[in-house]
Amino acid sequence: MYNLDMNIIQEFDTIAAIATPLGTGGVGVIRISGNESFDIAEKIFKGKPLEAGKISHGWIEDNGTKIDEVIVLSFKNPNSYTGEDVIEIQCHGGVNVVRNILDLVLKNGARMAERGEFTKRAFLNKKMDLSQAEAVADLIHAKTQNFAIQSAKNLSGVLYRKVNEIRGKIFNSLSLIIAAIDFPEDVNEPSYDLLISQFEETVKEVDSVLACAKSSDILRQGIKVAIVGKPNVGKSSLFNKLLNAKRAIVTDIAGTTRDVLKETLDMDVAVTLIDTAGIRNTDDVGQVEGIGIEFSKQSAEExxxxLFVYDAKSGLNKEDEEIYNLIKDKKHLIIANKCDLTDDRTDKNAIYISTLTNEGLDDLREKIKNIVCDFSAEETEFITNKRQTDCLIKCRDSLTKALDAAKSQELQDLISIDLKSALLFLNELTGEVITDEILNNIFDHFCIGK
Ligand SMILES: Nc1nc2c(ncn2[C@@H]2O[C@H](COP(=O)(O)OP(=O)(O)OP(=O)(O)O)[C@@H](O)[C@H]2O)c(=O)[nH]1
Ligand SMILES: [Mg+2]
Incomplete structure (x- = not known):
């Protein structure tokens, strides 16, 4: 268990990793953090002596062999990302160049960093709280521009400040109670009415953050949109059109799609578009298609x-209706495809489209977008993840207990216990008190070099 307020002196070895994605690119960055960073860099860097806050130009050399011409950025603790001495070597962005330099750094005394270890150190050195550290991972993995912007807000400490504000209010109530308990002669107990109004206010504030949880989930994970229908109605053709790419195989043979295909679309919210195998009676089909059909039903469920598709020319038949019955209780759009083959437009519930002539596709896109936006319509002031939401729910539970106790005028000593536990859950959220297990779990989701 870490308790950062206990000021445990953390001793860290010096770690290093490639901070840029492995591949060919303009620049590659090797990051080193820890007490030995400067020593290690000076052993391999030929140029002017390294100076904190300055950019140095020179060569990385291995026993006289030139490895690459580089720029080195030097940071002295605590003025760095991790709060330690940090060296960043910017070299040319070839896979082998970066690897050679990293190898050299490791040979000279650094240890290969684990996933998220730089950010973990930043957290342990109090450069950021846990909600900000988690925002780093969110920002990197953001699938949409919108989510990236929201994550950046948390990185700047929006959630942290809000939690601190709530913590301050709970702390204030707690102090009133404790003062009266500790100095019964001099300090009066706070009135129950006062406590009730204070607790009601804090519960409301916690609720306001919790209200963002659902839209956070949607922003984080996106919305799943599945295209479902009988074989050969044009599901894969529609999938390709919506993606603007020839991703799925299209043929006139019923039962072409066997596997579930998934692709991401950015409609401000990340949309995972899913193409499925046409659903038909599994007695009539081979084993592979049968499995595909089971997957289709599962995808529809999730x-x-x-997007329920049927053939506009042949109209809705019994098989279509059976499939429709499977999905009708979910949010859905009814799509009559291949409308180029018929003039019939009598189904008032359907959107008539043709993936061949593009008729109706813009209208369909618009309708999908509207529904998707409705899902995430609530203003997301805060982005929370599951761990943070759980902490908030537990905090809220403790606060409601305190509120109920105040309403029934119980001993204030007892009320203070609930307040302390409410505070503890907020401390867990921001990482003031946290177990090794939770911490490792968080940073395991990072990439190496972050
Ligand atoms: N005329 C016309 N033909 C279409 C249209 N959309 C798809 N098709 C044709 O219908 C056939 C089936 O299309 P797919 O997209 O493979 O249908 P599917 O629903 O994915 O079929 P399965 O994967 O077998 O379930 C192909 O020959 C397409 O070219 C359309 O709007 N108009
Ligand atoms: Mg298909």
Missing amino acids: ADLI
Whole structure:
């Protein structure tokens, strides 16, 4: 268990990793953090002596062999990302160049960093709280521009400040109670009415953060939209059109799609578009298609929105209706495809489209977008993840207990216990008190070099 307020002196070895993605690019960055960073860099860097806050130009050399011409950025603790001495070597962005330099750094005394270890050190050195550290991972993995912007807000400490504000209010109530307990002669107990109004206010504030949890989930994970229908109605053709790419195989043979295909679309919210195998009676089909059909049903089950497709020319038949019955209780759009083959437009519930002539596709896109936006319509002031939401729910539970106790005028000593536990859950959220297990779990989701 870490308790950062106990000021445990953390002793860290010096770690290093490649901070840029491995591949060919303009620049590659090798990051070193820890007490030995400067010593190690000076052993391999030929140029002017390294100076904190300055950019140095020179060569990385291995026993006289030139490895690459580089720029080195030097940071002295605590003025760095990790709060330790940090060296960043910017070299040319070839896979082998970066690897050679990293190898050299490791040979000279650094240890290969684990996933998220730089950010973990930043957290342990109090450069950021846990919600900010988690925002780093969110920002890197953001699938949409919108989510990236929201994550950046948390990185700047929006959630942290809000939690601190709530913590301050709870602390204030707690102090009133404790003062009266500790100095019964001099300090009066706070009135129950006062406590009730204070607790009601804090519960409301916690609720306001919790209200963002659902839209956070949607922003984080996106919305699943599954295309479902009989074989050969044009599901894969529609999938390709919506993606603007020839991703799925399209043929006139019923039962072409066997596997579930998934691709991401950015509609401000990340949309995972899912193409499925046409659903038909599994007695009539081979084993592979049968498995595909089971997957289709499962995808339909998990989807947030279903695009139910049927053939406009042949109209809705019994098989279509059976499939429709499977999905009708979910949010869905009914799509009559291949409308180029018929003039019939009598189904008032359907959107008539043709993936061949593009008729109706813009209208369909618009409708999908509207539904997707509805899912995430609530203003997301805060982005929370599951761990943070759980902490908030537990905090809220403790606060409601305190509120109920105040309403029934119980001993204030007892009320203070609930307040202390409410505070503890907020401390867990921001990482003031946290177990090794939780901490490792968080940073395991990072990439190496971050
Ligand atoms: N005329 C016309 N043909 C279409 C249209 N959309 C798809 N098709 C044709 O219908 C056939 C089936 O299309 P797919 O997209 O493979 O249908 P599917 O629903 O994915 O079929 P399965 O994967 O077998 O379930 C192909 O020959 C397409 O070219 C359309 O709007 N108009
Ligand atoms: Mg298909």
